Amino acid sequence: MRSNTLIEQYNKLPKRIRDLNSFGPKSEEILAQVGIHSVEDFMAIDPYELYALLKPMKGMGLNSIYAILGARENISWLEIKESRKTEILLRLDEMGLAPK
Numbered sequence: 001m002r003s004n005t006l007i008e009q010y011n012k013l014p015k016r017i018r019d020l021n022s023f024g025p026k027s028e029e030i031l032a033q034v035g036i037h038s039v040e041d042f043m044a045i046d047p048y049e050l051y052a053l054l055k056p057m058k059g060m061g062l063n064s065i066y067a068i069l070g071a072r073e074n075i076s077w078l079e080i081k082e083s084r085k086t087e088i089l090l091r092l093d094e095m096g097l098a099p100k
Helices: 002-012 025-033 039-044 047-054 062-073 077-094
Strands: none
Touching: 025 047, 039 062, 047 062, 047 077, 062 077
């Protein structure tokens, strides 16, 4: 029964990265630069590992991790920022990726 639920969730995912919540065409281009070319690639990578790959790129700040998490969970990046900022910052700090 559970596998049917996972299959249903998978089938509901958008086909293009740009169609995920919090993302658009620019996000799709940026993710392609780090080897993420499909929604399946995006969902397969740990969001914090993805942020670590993106962080050195120009313009990649905390809003990027909020957008990544929002896209994975199908909620606004602003909601992620408002409700989970401290949790995210602690995780980034553990990884040596928190802003200084």
